[in-house]
Amino acid sequence: MDKVYNHKFVEEKIYQMWETNRYFTPPKNQKKPYSIILPPPNANAPLHFGHAMYVIEDILIRFHRMKGFATLWLPGADHAGFETQFVFEKKLEKEGKSRFDFDRETLYKMILDYVLENKKGMQNQLKRLGFSLDWTRNKFTLDEDIVKIVYKTFKKMYDDGLIYRGERLVNYCTKCGTSFSDLEVNHKEQKDPLYFIKYGPLTLATVRPETKFGDTAIAVNTKDKRYQRYIGKEIEFETLLGKRKMKIIADEVIDPDFGTGVVKVTPAHDMKDFEMGKRHNLEIIKVIDLDGRLTEITGPYKGMRVKEARGKVAEDMEKKGLIEKVDNDYIHTIEVCYKCGTTIEPMLMPQWFVKMEPLANPAIEAIEERKIKFYPKRHEKNILWFLKNIKDWNISRQIVWGIRIPAWQCQECNSWVITEREIPEKCKDCNSKKLKQDEDTFDTWFSSAQWPFATLKTTKPGDFDYFYPTSVMETMYDILLFWVARMIMVGIYATGEIPFKDVVLHGMVKDPLGKKMSKSKGNVIDPLETVDQYGADAVRFALVYGTAFGNDQALSYPKLDAARKFTNKLWNIGRFIEINRSQNSKVKTQKSIKELLKIAMHKNDREWIEKTDKLIKDMTKHIEHYNFHFTAEGLYDFTWHEFADKYIEDVKNRITENSYTVLINLYLILLKLLHPFVPFVTEEIYQRFGFGESLAIEEWPVHA
C-alpha cells in the first residue's frame, strides 16, 4: 500500500467494477424491497453542488443493500420544460438569436439534442460521485412510455372532471411569453408612486394608472359610511379620453383603510378585481396585450410598454388636473417571474386547470394519519398549509419544450376533444373533422408529479408491484410544494396508494461565504472539481459531517480538507495492519462481534470489541432515524480518536496472533460501517486485503 491514499488511482476503477458486476441491480428474491427514486436532475446543465447531496440517498441505499433488502435506487433525468427552454434561449441569445427565429419543430429538435448531450454528461457525474444507482433502469421524462402514462393520467383526470378549460386571469410573463402556476411567481417588495386620482366627486388611490382604461367599476366597502350614498349609482367624470360614466359597487374585500377607501376595478388585469368583476357582472376590457404593450382601446397610448405608459399617463393626468396627490414612498409587494424577474401581468387567457381540492384531501389525510412522515418534521406544517389552502393548478405553458397537451379544439363548435395522445378523427359534439391541437405544453411538474409510479411502471415487469410505494423520497426542501406535494396528490389519485412513506429533506449547499450559489452571481462551485481535488469520498463525507441534517450549509474547504485527511487516516490504519500481516497470514477474517468476544484473550481487546459493538448499535440506529450527521461524526471520532489514537497505540506493542485477529476483524467491521459514507476508499482497502467479493454487497455488521 502506498504511503498516501490517492483517490485518483482508485475511484474510476472501483465504480466500473461495481457496475460490471451489477451490484446496484436488485436481485430478484424473497427479501424485502427498499426503494428510492432519484429526484431526476434537470438535463439542461451539468450537476451543481446541490446534487452532491444525493449522497444522503446513497447512504440509505448502500445501508439497506448491506442490510439485505432488495434495494433499488432508480436514476433518471428531467426534461425540465420551461427551465430548459429558458437556459436554451440564453444560449441562443449569446449566438445572437432568439426563439422567434425557429419554427416549433426545429426549436424542439435543437433543445432535444442539447438535452440529450447534457444528460450523458450528468450520468457520468453521478457515477463520479460514487452513487450506487441501478443504471439498467435509467429513465427520462420524455421516454415514450413515460409520456404515455402522463397522457393517460391527463385523460383520466379529464374524464373524472378534474381537468377543465378555464378562462381566467393567469400569471403571465411578457418576456418569457408563458403563463405560470402560482408557485412559479416570486413576490418582491418595491417602492412605487401611489397616485390619488380624481374620479368625479371621488378620489381613489392606485399604483397602476395605466390600467385605468380597463376600469369597469368603482368599488367601496359595503359598510363604509362615507360612501353609502354612492353605492349603486353612476357617476360621471373626466378622463384622459374624455368624459366617462361608471357604476359604484360595494364589496366586502375592499379595505376602507387603504387610500381613500375607494378603488378602481380593472377586471382584466388584477386578480382581486377579476373576482369582483365576476361577482358584480362587470365588463372585462383588456388594456395590456401578451407582449406587455397597451392595446388600441388606450388611444394615444397604444403600443407603449406598461412602464412607459404608466409614466406618460400619470404625466398627462397631472396636466389635466386629475391627480390630487402622489405618495412617493409607498411600499408594496409585486409579483415577478421567478426566472427572469419581469413583473408578472395577470392576463385573461384560456388555460387547462387541474381541480386540486379533490386531489389534496386524500393527501392531507395520508399526512395527518402519518402514513407519510417528514424528516425534519418542521416541513409537515408547510405542506399541510399548502394542501389545505390549495388553488386550482394552471398546467398550460406557452412553450415548445415539453409534452404537448393532448387536446384538440373543434374549429366549428369550439368543443374540446381530449385523448391519450392519438389524433381524434372528429369532434365529439358536431362531428366536424376540423380539429386543431392546443399549442401549449404541460407544466413540467405535471409530469414530474407522476414520476414515482411512471418510472416503476415502465422499468421492468413487476417493478411497480414490488417497489411501490417507495421507501423514501429524499430531496431539498425548496421543492416541497412544487414536487413532493404534487407527487403525493397525483400518486394517490393515479394509483390509489401513497407514492412513498418517508419524506427526507436536506438543506441547501451554499457558497463558502454562506450565499446561495447562482450562475448570475458567478459563485457556483463545480462539484466535480472538488471531487478531482479531494476525492469523491471526501466531498461526500464533508456534506454529511458537521451540519445537522436538514439545515443549510456553507461549503467549507477546511471541512473538505479534513474529510480528505480522514480517508487518508483510514487508509493508514490499513497500512499498519497490512505491515503486520505477513506474520499473521493465517488469521481468519469476517468474524462477528460474538465470535471475537469468544476468542479474544487480552482484556483491552475485549474492551475494544465491546466499544465497536456499541458503535454498530449506535450507528445503525442513527441511520435508521435519518440522523446522518451523528453517524458521520460518530464514525469519524471513533475511527480517528479511538481506534487509531488509542487502540492501535495500545495494541501495536503487544501484537500476537490472537490480538491481530481482533484488530483486523474490528477494522473490517469499521470499513463496513463507513462504506455507505466513503465507498471508494473502503472498497479499495477491502479489495487489497481480499476480505471478500465487494463491500457493496457485504452484510451490515450485527451487534452482539
Added chain:
RNA sequence: GGAUCCAUAGCUCAGUUGGUUAGAGCGUUGCAUUGACAUUGCAAAGGUCAGUGGUUCGAGUCCACUUGGAUCCACCA
C-alpha cells in the same frame, strides 16, 4: 399579513428525551516524532451559549417577549 429556521470558541458548525468540568474541524501557541500516517501525535489558550423574563432541584436545551439575520407562503388596490 401568516409561518418557519438561525444566533454557541477568531472562523465554519455539532450539542440526540433538560442532568457533572459546553464539543469538533480549521486557525493560534508549546512540545514530540526518521515510528501506519508531517495529510501525524500530545498538550494549551480561547465561550457571561444574542438579550430580558419565566418554568424547574437543575436550562445552551422548554415557554414568553425583545434584537439581529435568513427562508417559505400570501390577489396590500
